[in-house]
Structures are given as C-alpha cells and as structure tokens.
Amino acid sequence: MILDYAVAVLLWLSIITYATLGGADFGGGIWQMFAFGSGKQAKEEREIITQAIGPVWEANNVWLVYLVVGLFTAFPIVAGTLAISLFIPFSLALIGVVLRGAAFAFEESIPQSVDVHAAFGRVFSAASIIAPFLLGTCAAAVASGQLRPANGRIPVAVFSAWLTPFAIIVGLMGLGICATLAAVYLTVEAERQEQPALIEAFRIRALIAGGVTAVLAAITLGLSPFEAPVIWHGMLDEGLWAIALTMAIGLATAAALFFRRFRLARVLVQMETAGIIGTWGISQLPYIVPPDLTITGAASPYPTMQAFFIAALVGMVILLPSIWLLLHVFKVEEKPPPVHEKGLEKAT
Amino acid sequence: MPNLLAARSQMGLSLGFHIIFSALGVGLPLILCIAEGLALLRKDGSWMALARQWTKAFAILFAVGSVSGVIVEFELSLLWPRWISFAGALIGLPFAMEGFAFFLEGIFLGIYLYGWNRLSPVVHWMCSLPIVLSGLFSAWFVVSANSWMNSPSGFQMVNGKAVNINPFAAILNPSTPFETTHMILACYVVVGFGTAAVYAAGMLRGKRDDYHRKGLLLGMALAVVAIPLQIVSGDFNARFLEQGQPAKYAAIEGLVTSGYGLPLYIGGIADPTTGQVYGALEIPHGESLLAHFDLNSYARGINEIPAQDHQTAGSFEAVHLAFDGMVFIAFFSLLVAVVFWLLFLSRKRRVPENKLVLWGAAIAGSLSFIAVELGWIVTEEGRQPWIIYNLMLVRDAPNPAQWITVSFIVFSCIYVLLGTTLIVLLLRLARRPKTPMVWNEFVQREEEGEEQRSQGLERKKAGAR
C-alpha cells in the first residue's frame, strides 16, 4: 500500500522531470517557429535555441521512457487501458517525440546549407507543437474520468475523451508551459552569452507565455467542476493549499522575470511546473485513472513493486555519481565552454 | 489489413530497425576501447584516428538507437495492451533496469565524446569501460524479457490470474542463458565483421594505408574470436529448443514428420500441411546425427504437435529458411575470418590485401547484419501462435483500435525517412577529412592543441592537392 504510493510518487516525479526538461526542449521548438526569416536576430535566436537544446534532448528523453516502463511495470492495467483508449493521441505524440529526437540526432551532422537547416527546423517545430499538446489532452482525458469501461469493456480509440473543449484547453496549457519554460531557460542562456537583445526578447516572451498559461489554467479550473468532477472535489478536499502555492510561485516567477533575476526565475518556473502537475496528482488521489482505477487497485503485486522501487534506488546510486562526473569533466577547463556544456548544465 | 497483421508488421519492422542500432551500440564500445587502448600503448596515431572516427559514428548511431528504442518501448503497450497488462508485472523490471543501463551508457558516452581534451589519456580510455559494460547489461536485460516470452516462469496461474509473482525468477527463465549469450555474441560478430567490411571496402577502392589496414585488422580480430563462439552458442540454443519449444525446433529443422534416422534438410520449403519438404538438400541421417550423435535416433516433427499449436501459415516455412540462412552466414563468415588469419600469419603478419579476401570481408560484414535479423525471425516467428509461450495467443493480444493499419503505414514512412537520412549522413562522415594520424598531434593539449590540429589538417589537405 505504502509501496504503491511510493512508486506512484516516483512516476509522478518522472512526469515532472520530463515536463521541466523535455518540456523546455519542446518549447525551444515553439520559439524556433517564431524565429523565422533571415534577419540577424532571428538567426541568432535559432542558434541559441539549438545550442541550448541539442546536447540534452537525449538525456531528457530518458524520463519519458522511464515513465512508460514504470507505468507498465507497476501499473500494467493502466498502461493497457491508456494504450487502448488513447491509441490515437499517444501514437501521434510518439511521432512528435521521434521526429523531434531525429531532428536533433542529425542536427550536428547535417550539411550547413540554409535550406536543409530550415527543413529540419520546420520538422522540429511541428513536432514540438504536436507532442506537448497531445500529451496535455491525454492528461485531460485521464483527469476528466472519461476512460471508464462501458459494459465491462474499455472504450476503444475514442476521440470523445481527448477532443473535448476541456482537453483542448489543457493541451494548449501544455504548450504554454513548454513555451514559458523554454523562454525562461533561454534568458539565462542569453545572459551567459551576453546577448542583451536576446535576453530582452526572451524575457518578454516568457512573460507573455506565462501570462497566457495562467489564463488557460484559470479556464481549466473554471471548467473542472463540470468536466473533471473527481479532480475538482479532490482539489477542494485536499489540494487547496497546493493551488495557492502554485499560484504564488507563478506570481513569483513573473516578478523574478520582471526584475531580471533570470536564474531565480529558472528555478521558480521549474517549481511552478512541478506545482501544476503535482496539484493534478494530489487532487485525483487515491485514483490513478479516475473514477475506477485506484493506485492500490491497479498496482502490480508486492514483489514487483518492491523490486521496481529498489531498482530505482540502486539505479540512482549508480547514476548520480556518474552525472556528477559528467558535470565535473565539463568544469575541468577554464576556457569558454563549448556549445554542449551549457545545455548539460541545464539538464541537472 | 487486419489489426493482428498490422500490429505484427509494425512490431517486427520497429524491432528489426532498432536491433541494428542496439547491436552496434553494444558492440562498438568494445572496439573503441581496444583501439584507444592500443593507441595509448603503442603511441600510434592510426589507432587513435580510428578510435576518434568511430566515436563520431557511434554518437550518431547511438542517437538513432535511442530514438528507435523509444518507439519500441511505446509499442509494447500501444500495439499489445493485453499482453502488457499481463506481462508488465513480470518483465517490466528488466526494461526498467535497461533504462538505467542506457542512461549510464549515455552519460559516459557524453564524457567520452567531449572529454578528449579535458581528461588525461588514460582516464579518458577508462571512461570507455562503463560504456562497454552498460551496453552489455542493456542487451542482457532486454533479451531476458524476450526469453521470458519463450519460456515464461516466475509465477503460477490460478483461475487465469498470475499469482506468486517473482520478477527475478522471470528474468532468470530457462531461455535466458541461451538467448542472452547468443545475442551478446551476435553484437560482437556484427561489429567485428561490420568494421572489417568498412575498411575492406575502402581498400578495394584503393585506400590502402595504415589506417585502413589497422581498421580491417581489428575488426577481423574481434570477428575471429566471436564467430566460433557464436556458432557453439547457437548450437546450444537449438539443443535447448528441442526440449523447451518443440514446435519451434521442428520449424527450424524443417521437420514435418517425426521418425528415426531423419535426414538433415538444408534449405527447401518444408510444408507442414502436406508433410513434404520440397527442394531441400538432404543429408541422410543428418538430423539424427547432429541432434543426438546417433544415426538412427528419434526426432520429433511438427505432426506430433497439436494442430492449434502450429505456427501460422507461412511461418513454419519461413523459420526453416531463416534458420538455414543464419547458419549459412555463420559458416561463411567463419571461413572468411579463418582464411584472413591464415594468410596474415603465413605472410609474416602482413594484412592480406588479396581482392578475394577483401571482398569476402565486405560481404561477411553485410551478411552478419542479415544474420541478426534472420535469427530474430526464427525466435519471434518460431514462437507463433503464442505471444507468451503456451499462455497467451498472439491473436488475443493486439490493440483493438481501428487505426493500427494507418499507424503501420505512417511508421513505415518514418523508418524510411530515418534510414535514408542516416545513411546519407554516415556516408558524408566517411568522406570527411580524417583526424590527423601522427601521434604527436594527439598529445598536444588545450586550445593550442586544437589550433595546431586544424592547421595540421590544412597542411595535409594542401599536401594532398
């Protein structure tokens, strides 16, 4: 029981980590779309985005993979249910993730010709919009309690669960979060490269994207009583403090941006993302897929949960020193760090 | 297209794509590690240049491996939700551990890639060891999950539910030692012959320098160690199958009817419906002899197995041909490797530059990839009609969603796109000017080293013109 919750928390942390790291990658793609044209600033913007994201996307993907694996190990029924009823959005999101990854995998080695680069940029941008939007709608479909068996059968590849107005708003909120994360990270990056024009550009964008996200979040909250009643009641019962905290962090992020405390803003915007996703989790306790599958009810038998949890701890014990070593290696030299290093620092 | 066929096709396509990169991901680090080790030991620029060039190729291949791996991982749930709902609790664990192994591999690859000028040479070399190990573990974990599908264990079935689950017993199922050993060796076979093939092809096009000779030599060295082991281990696999999965065994040997003193069928179409084998080369008593070292021993054919447990139409024939293809490739490659080393040793340790040998190496390199694909066809098709042997039928497992065919078509296009882009990029990489091959140029460090290296390159290029 405790173990079931511990593993659920572990998976929720993977969602949060993936959102804050991978989400920024997607956000980078969204901003790349705005940086079209051959003007000097647009070119610099594109460059800084590639520089910041190129080296880290692979590491960020690991969290998504871990999430999928963790779900089918610890909550196999949930994995099966989601795969059947949300087959379409998950397949499309997967295509988005793959194209985005591929664009990066090939980025460093593709010919430096403008056309080819532009083509890759477009693939990347399109993929960056599809994936977070669809993952957002999937989250909404889960939260809204629409994935429930009718006559004992799981609904098969339905559109109705993830193309509701509620789900679309949540999908857009997903895009908003990614865009905000990326813009904030890019202010820090631009500050490090001492590019005042870029700092300003991304600061404004971060503020706008954050504002839009806040509005979308407010609409989501407003729709919840009708569209996601389980969550709404959970929120009223358990989650009010979490909402208040999340809102406060949101305001603090805006303030930090306004006063140009970019490093602080970076931490805050990560906390904000964690706040949003965490509030969702807390509100739907004890369910993992409301209103039928509870965390304890859907969990694998005890030996699996135990082994999964221990494996996670052992894995961390091996990984953390390795990550430390990686970062240490990049700090060895005094000379201005090459491109890849900057991104890697972000990944931690 | 029915869902079952579409799902199987998409799964097979995705795994067939992924396995190429994972085999390279497991095998390449070893050859990198050896090349860099030799470079340090002998202070030899060619070895170092090889190590660096391979690192660049490895970085691209690793990225494609990870992209294609994400697809496969999703597909386990997306295409086979009923299978995962049952099997997740049992074999999710090795996939989770593979995740950690992959992460570790990625981290040390990062250190390795960007650490050339930041770490002392020996420390840098040592960073290749964790890459080798984590690649090995990756392969071991995932293949143990596949082995479980072939010989499920670690639970008891009570009223259609798995109880008394023990995930570690599931990982250590009876097939695991055989399949994991055979797969890991396959990675080294592929990388050995694969690298040899690249440099053999280069030499055939007239690039007969020290760099190419050493590349060929190292590839062949790995190959000649791995291929005999591979054949021995494959033999163990087959013997295990005779007890463990009789229907699969009948399929690989093309045994349509049981009997004493059966011939060995090489090639041919073994038709289980008519009980005939068409067009095969028959070696009298060969099957009985090979299987039990007794000319007249008994061998079980598919006719002894209940009809509902037979492979789906076409699979039986395909498995036999795939198996013979794999075995043929094994012996062909062995021949190439042995001839190469005999020539090498008999000619005072000079790398043979005989056209025939070079062609042999180039062909063996490409064929060994095909052997891996064929081996997986044996394993996966031979298991039919079961997705989990004797427990769950494939036709009960696919996603009922009505979009699977569309999904298959879309993913096929993605693979075509990924595949062509990758090939174009690797060819470009091969044509790019090489890193310098003189030892002194490697030992200079830091910025000035960087500068001089590029100057050295300029000089080389100028010299070439």
Ligand code: HDD
């Ligand atoms: C370089 C590639 C390669 C080569 C040269 C061989 N194999 Fe293989 N074989 C594989 C690559 C492979 C593989 C792709 O790696 C498989 C698929 C599943 C596995 O574990 O290994 C495989 C599977 C596989 C199986 C099925 C195992 C199962 O389903 O449990 C058998 C019986 C053999 N092999 C037997 C042989 C024999 C007798 C060989 C030589 C005489 C041989 N293989 C050479």
Ligand code: HEM
């Ligand atoms: C990477 C090498 C692998 C290759 C090339 C491969 C190949 C294939 C192929 C060709 C199919 C379609 C089979 C058919 O038509 O019946 C298939 C199916 C499948 N494979 Fe594998 N496989 C590999 C490894 C694995 C592993 C490690 C697993 C681990 C669990 C696995 C799980 C499955 C499943 C669930 C199916 C669908 C069910 C079925 O058709 O039997 N495969 N694979």
Ligand code: HEM
């Ligand atoms: C059902 C079968 C398989 C699944 C689901 C799977 C899954 C994955 C995933 C998700 C990744 C990328 C990890 C990430 O980005 O976090 C990956 C990479 C990798 N896989 Fe697989 N895999 C399968 C089969 C295999 C097999 C049979 C091997 C063994 C040879 C293998 C070896 C590797 C390796 C070595 C990598 C690292 C990438 C590289 O080096 O190119 N995988 N796999």
